[in-house]
Amino acid sequence: MLESLALWLLLPLGIALGIALGRNPRSVLSDSEMLAGLTLAQDNPDRAIAALTKAIERDPAAAELNLTLGALFRKRGEIDRALRLHENVLAQPELKPDTRALALYELGQDCVKAGLLDRAEEVLKKAAQHPAFDALAYEQLLPIHEQIGDWQQATQVAERLESLKGQSYATVRAHYLLELADECRQRDDAVQAIKLALRALDTDAHCVRANLFLGHVYESTQSWEESLAAYARVPAQDARFLSEVIPAVERVCIANQQPQALHDFLDHLEEHHGLDSAVWLARAQLIGDGNAQAKYLADKLAQKPSWRGLIQFLSLPPAQEAGVLSAPVQSFRDALTKLLQRRPHYLCAHCGFTPSLLFWRCPSCKQWGTVAPAEDSL
Numbered sequence: 068m069l070e071s072l073a074l075w076l077l078l079p080l081g082i083a084l085g086i087a088l089g090r091n092p093r094s095v096l097s098d099s100e101m102l103a104g105l106t107l108a109q110d111n112p113d114r115a116i117a118a119l120t121k122a123i124e125r126d127p128a129a130a131e132l133n134l135t136l137g138a139l140f141r142k143r144g145e146i147d148r149a150l151r152l153h154e155n156v157l158a159q160p161e162l163k164p165d166t167r168a169l170a171l172y173e174l175g176q177d178c179v180k181a182g183l184l185d186r187a188e189e190v191l192k193k194a195a196q197h198p199a200f201d202a203l204a205y206e207q208l209l210p211i212h213e214q215i216g217d218w219q220q221a222t223q224v225a226e227r228l229e230s231l232k233g234q235s236y237a238t239v240r241a242h243y244l245l246e247l248a249d250e251c252r253q254r255d256d257a258v259q260a261i262k263l264a265l266r267a268l269d270t271d272a273h274c275v276r277a278n279l280f281l282g283h284v285y286e287s288t289q290s291w292e293e294s295l296a297a298y299a300r301v302p303a304q305d306a307r308f309l310s311e312v313i314p315a316v317e318r319v320c321i322a323n324q325q326p327q328a329l330h331d332f333l334d335h336l337e338e339h340h341g342l343d344s345a346v347w348l349a350r351a352q353l354i355g356d357g358n359a360q361a362k363y364l365a366d367k368l369a370q371k372p373s374w375r376g377l378i379q380f381l382s383l384p385p386a387q388e389a390g391v392l393s394a395p396v397q398s399f400r401d402a403l404t405k406l407l408q409r410r411p412h413y414l415c416a417h418c419g420f421t422p423s424l425l426f427w428r429c430p431s432c433k434q435w436g437t438v439a440p441a442e443d444s445l
């Protein structure tokens with residue numbers, strides 16, 4: 068459908084170019100003329116705009132020509148002119164339904180670019196009523212609902228896109244449910260927050276955020292067993308989040324005075340993720356004797372060097388037999404610690420952005436669930 072749409076959008080441009088070249092506009096365009104139109108629009112939008120403007124002077128009411136010219140103005144950043152042209156087309160009486168839907172779709176994109184989100188939502192919803200534009204219009208509507216935080220509508224649009232395009236939107240739908248759950252949590256409605264988070268987990272069984280959220284809400288209501296159960300599901304979902312979930316489990320075990328539960332959890336992790344620094348760093352914290360801890364860390368670092376392991380090692384007090392460190396050695400140690408602490412903490416697998424906080428929607432590429440703790444190995 069996109070191909071036919073692209074062709075349709077090019078057709079008026081080809082006609083305009085035909086007029087500009089002195090040909091009969093009503094003649095059927097050859098493939099080479101169509102290709103010339105496309106190339107000109109892409110390579111030299113200024114010439115394409117000039118040709119279209121000339122054509123419109125002869126036929127000011129030609130809706131398709133105005134729509135194409137408006138799209139070119141938008142592409143060039145002249146949003147006001149694009150808006151005016153597309154509004155003028157829509158004001159024409161007796162527009163064909165296809166043309167009207169295209170005009171609404173184009174105007175919707177202008178409004179998005181201009182930041183007029185309410186107007187964009189209104190016209191794109193109208194464009195979505197035409198079967199040739201429904202999926203395209205819904206794709207434009209989805210980020211608008213996300214931007215204004217209307218998670219109910221975002222969910223409905225994602226469901227529509229799922230059926231129209233035949234592809235899964237489960238990942239984003241789970242995050243929308245968790246956004247709603249988070250609103251409930253902020254209103255101290257833990258019961259509804261938990262219901263929504265469980266629905267998110269049903270929607271997307273791989274959703275790490277759902278289990279971290281459930282663990283946190285159960286923790287806040289002192290439902291320790293449920294909290295531990297939710298946190299314990301995370302390592303099997305995505306081992307990159309061990310560094311997030313282990314401190315949470317430590318916190319619950321301390322609050323609930325269950326030191327054995329923490330040992331059991333770490334034992335289980337060691338079986339499957341023994342070389343992960345998050346696991347052996349948690350183990351190291353449980354070693355009371357400083358010298359024994361240093362030896363344990365040195366052994367683990369030798370097996371698999373890690374940033375966090377190195378920082379932990381450098382933060383240990385000097386061994387008894389070494390006495391006090393000399394000033395230059397201490398300075399070197401402090402400088403190295405600072406440098407290591409400035410390494411990326413999180414990484415977006417989609418665009419490579421390295422935020423210092425965990426975002427469920429990447430601030431750079433706007434993808435959901437693509438940011439995770441950065442690799443800790445050296």
Ligand SMILES: [Zn+2]
Pocket residue numbers: 415416417418419420429430431432433434437
């Ligand atoms: Zn990203």
